[in-house]
Amino acid sequence: MPLRPPPPVASNPLVRIAHDVAAERRATVAFPKGWTRFSLRRTTAFSRKPLPLLLEGYERFGPVFTIRILHGNVVFMLGPEANHYMTVSNAANFSWRDGHLGDMIPLLGDGLLTIDGDFHRRSRMIMLPAFHRDQIAKTQAVMDEEVARGIAGWREGERVDLYAWTRVLALRIAMRALFGLDPDNRADVSAAHDFEEALGFWSRDYTLQVLRGPGTPWRRLMSARRRIDALIFAEIDRRRATGERGEDILSLLLDATDEEGEGLSKGHIRDEVMTLLFAGHDTTTSTVAFLFHELARDGEARARVVEDLAAGSTAELELAMDETLRLYPPAWIGPRRALEPFEFAGVQVPAGIPVNYCSWASHRLPDVWPEPERFDPQRFAPGSREQIPKGAYVPFGGGSRTCIGMRFGQQEIRTIATAILERFNPELAPGYELEVRQMPTIGPKHGLPVILRARVPASPGARVAA
DSSP, rough: OOOOOOOOOOOOHHHHHHHHHHHHHTTOOOSSSSEOOHHHHHHHHHHHHHHHHHHHHHHHSSEEEEETTTTTEEEEEOHHHHHHHIIIGGOOOOSSSTTGGGGGGGOSSSSSGGGGGGHHHHHHHGGGGSSSSHHHHHHHHHHHHHHHHHHHHHOOHHHHHHHHHHHHHHHHHIIIIIIIOTTTTTTHHHHHHHHHHHHHHHHHSSSGTOOSSTSHHHHHHHHHHHHHHHHHHHHHHHHHHHHHHOSHHHHHHHOOOOSSSSSHHHHHHHHHHHHHHHHHHHHHHHHHHHHHHHHHHHHOHHHHHHHHTTTTHHHHHHHHHHHHHHHHHSEEEEEEEESSSSSTTTTOOOTTTTEEHHHHHOOOTTTTTTSSTTTOOOGGGTTTGGOOTTOOOTTTGGGSSOTTTTTHHHHHHHHHHHHHHHOOEEEOOOOOOOOOOOOOOOOOOOOOOEOOOOOSHHHHOOOOOO
């Protein structure tokens, strides 16, 4: 049976609001306890700093509670059992596409992030070979080359915005490793700029998406999408016409099929390309920045990582990466919509309403994680990792929706961090205070300015460790 894309989802926020209001009115059971009355102060607080409010809700109401945000009530489920319930044991009762991730469809299309059911299952099966461990290993040379190029000009005492630098680097790696594009080609660079501009819509202009006229952020987003689409479709057509293939992910997607022998249409490939570019670019850059923020503040943890790297091991770095993802999981919220009413922890939840799990809050629950605000990579050391409850640690989601590019992202972060720490101990710039933004993923709102402190003299042509 051919792969049939899901029906379109309304992109107009007014239509989506009307849908939410109607779903709430149809609810046959009461919403879980919580803050169910509208409050502009609470809505503003949630949009700026959701974490304190979510942790307070858990403490006051338990693992299932309601927060009214603007026009509607949203149910949140926190904790290991809730995470496992929504991502594994009862995942089929929750729709991603009808949750708030549907807001990403205007840019991403119908990729793995925004689809459900059999279409998601078959699409994921087609894509899995492209993310096999052996295939990801083939991208190591590209990562090494781009990282070496990126740090070649760094000097002792120089000030660098590590977040902005990593965004440029990660986009270059994605263009080469995922799609076989030339990051130095003017047309490809222009497309990369368009992609950055499109992503900025969710971090800067999201609340203005109701405006659709000329000159609005929405029109700029759609214009950027058309230019990106033109490049992707042209590359797909060229490769199909010439038979040219490479080691990149796009080449594998062009020829991949599922168990029924069905492949991906040109439009479907475009949607998966955009989804991979978003997921692999935004999340990696944030994690690298947060990792170096924490290592700069914890000299003991950094010393362990550096000493271990010098001995030829990345074990301590892996622990620091895991702890960084606990404190700052990029995809911090899992927005869903309940398809049927259900009961969890003795609480009834109606059908048709938004239900979210939140890894960011779940990763900071004091009854699960001792001293949850403290950066402690040894939580994940052998002997301690095994004590972490099932469902407590979900930086990459879970079940059939575990991030398909997880290994690629981990390898990229490891490569970048190793290369930097072999030569430098970045220090936070004087006066810098971390502020976290939430959209489209969590990241440092004001970048990560650091002062480079050389560990050893740089040697021309030094190899970047993998």
